Amino acid sequence: MDNKKSIKKWTSYQDQIDILKSRGMTIDDESRAIKYLQNINYYRLSGYSFIFRYKDDNDKHRFKENTHFEDIKELYVFDKKLRLLILDAIETIEVSLKANIAYVIGQTNSKVPFDTSVFKLNNRKNIVKYSEIINTVNTQLIRSKDEEFISHHDKNYKDIPVWALLEIFTMGNISNLYTILKPEYAKQISEIYGIKNPYIFSRILYSITLIRNYSSHHARLWNRRFKHTIEKSDIFADKNLYQKPDQFYFFALTIDFVLKKILPNSNWLEKLDDLIYKCLDETKNTSNEFIFEQIGKVLDSDPIA
Numbered sequence: 001m002d003n004k005k006s007i008k009k010w011t012s013y014q015d016q017i018d019i020l021k022s023r024g025m026t027i028d029d030e031s032r033a034i035k036y037l038q039n040i041n042y043y044r045l046s047g048y049s050f051i052f053r054y055k056d057d058n059d060k061h062r063f064k065e066n067t068h069f070e071d072i073k074e075l076y077v078f079d080k081k082l083r084l085l086i087l088d089a090i091e092t093i094e095v096s097l098k099a100n101i102a103y104v105i106g107q108t109n110s111k112v113p114f115d116t117s118v119f120k121l122n123n124r125k126n127i128v129k130y131s132e133i134i135n136t137v138n139t140q141l142i143r144s145k146d147e148e149f150i151s152h153h154d155k156n157y158k159d160i161p162v163w164a165l166l167e168i169f170t171m172g173n174i175s176n177l178y179t180i181l182k183p184e185y186a187k188q189i190s191e192i193y194g195i196k197n198p199y200i201f202s203r204i205l206y207s208i209t210l211i212r213n214y215s216s217h218h219a220r221l222w223n224r225r226f227k228h229t230i231e232k233s234d235i236f237a238d239k240n241l242y243q244k245p246d247q248f249y250f251f252a253l254t255i256d257f258v259l260k261k262i263l264p265n266s267n268w269l270e271k272l273d274d275l276i277y278k279c280l281d282e283t284k285n286t287s288n289e290f291i292f293e294q295i296g297k298v299l300d301s302d303p304i305a
Helices: 013-022 030-040 042-046 069-106 124-143 148-156 162-168 171-179 183-192 198-216 248-262 268-282 288-295
Strands: 053-055 061-063
Touching: 013 030, 030 042, 030 069, 042 069, 069 162, 069 171, 069 183, 069 198, 069 248, 069 268, 124 162, 124 171, 148 162, 171 198, 183 198, 198 248, 248 268, 268 288
Parallel strands: none
Antiparallel strands: 053 061
16 A cells, blocks of 8 residues: 655745744744745755754644744855865865875886776675776766877877876775775875775775765765764774764864875864854854754864864
8 A cells, every 4th residue: 555645736935934934933034035945945955954843742843942044044054165165175185095096006007997906806896896997987088088188198008097097087986996906005005194904094985985975966964974984983083072973073083184194284174163163153043062963073172272
């Protein structure tokens, strides 16, 4: 028996405002709120209101007392700025990874990844992953055929060297390639970033890739609960600064650790904390404790001091 409801009906902007008000949300300026709904979308914005909801005795969604539309909007704006800051850090990390991976494995064979000498292809999982990498590279080569450095090598050389080829790799490609490198190469690369255990570094790269994808596709990031962990995190994340290792701030500390191995004088984490405190100022009806709990930062922790 199919118990699914029929698809929801279209609602006007004014109807959307009325729905929010009927559930207990305070909207101080309706015309301003409608403008935001026009340009953000009710369901994208409502994703930032879930944490303020509860179900009443009739199993109906209600908003907690003192929930303001303006605060929901400010959390959305905060998350947008957060994603941009994250992408700025990850760009630096991604470029550095490409350079160092190319340098390390290029010494052995410049035909990587098409030459398999640096990969551990001793199990089906790795063989499948390698095949996926090659398929992706071939697709990327077709898409990038008009890039000057690709066309130059294609016209003048039999092969494209790894230090040029990695430039068309995505962060996901880089992460996958790293996981199937032979231990001696993986260890050389991880130690550049202050991590002796290649497996832990592979988990860090996976985490960075995941966060990069969320950020690039405008997904909610600030209070997301992640479904994976990184073992032995005391190496790179001070447990006095974050609440739980499945929350955003833990992974922000992870990103900052890697970033500081590239740029030792980076003030990226300070910028992040400034952004968080600005959010506290803008969400006037929401407690600091609540925001810190959601983002996973220890209240009043100051990694910069």
